[in-house]
Amino acid sequence: MIRHLAVAALATAATAALLPGAAQAAPAGLAQPGARPGAAVTAARPAPAAAPFARLTLTLTGDRAAGRAAALTLTCGPVGGTHPAAPEVCAALKKTGGNVFGLPPRDGFLCTAEYRPVVAAATGYWGKRRIADRKTFGNACQLGIEAGTIFTPARS
CATH class of the missing domain: 3.30.350.10 (Subtilisin inhibitor-like)
Structure with a gap:
């Protein structure tokens, strides 16, 4: 269990270094009760601008x-x-x-x-x-x- 938490903490630090704004989002396994361990962390991407009508x-x-x-x-x-x-x-x-x-x-x-x-x-x-x-x-x-x-x- 401790090893799993350490890996999750390292993944959070790596994600925060690579993706701006990802530091606020904690890994899914740590931030959400009931989430399955090892769940992937996804950063929110802005929606592409719609083409004019x-x-x-x-x-x-x-x-x-x-x-x-x-x-x-x-x-x-x-x-x-x-x-x-x-x-x-x-x-x-x-x-x-x-x-x-x-x-x-x-x-x-x-x-x-x-x-x-x-x-x-x-x-x-x-x-x-x-x-x-x-x-x-x-x-x-x-x-x-x-x-x-x-x-x-x-x-x-």
Whole structure:
């Protein structure tokens, strides 16, 4: 019995030296009444971070005079990326099931009739569905009306 306790104490010291944070956990045979002798000591490992539910790259080409960034990244679930209005955009995309061009048009905006085409594209995934959508708009104003804040975040 004494020999068994000495081996358990040595195992605890070795585990504490090799695994940070294991010093607080005593061997199962010593710490828990009724545990079987020689039970393995396991250190708790942190759970791996979950992959985001959605990950998109949003790009604009054409109409460089509008001064928009060429590409934005967006992750949803958890919300993140370089998009300045990520929480709002993730909420809007959730309503459309990830359909980037499926939002209802915004009201109260008027656009000029000039033709300065803007191509908006979204690539990545929404859940398990691969996204590779692209649409050409007559100008940046039309993009803002039809695609909401997904490609044209509101400026404060």
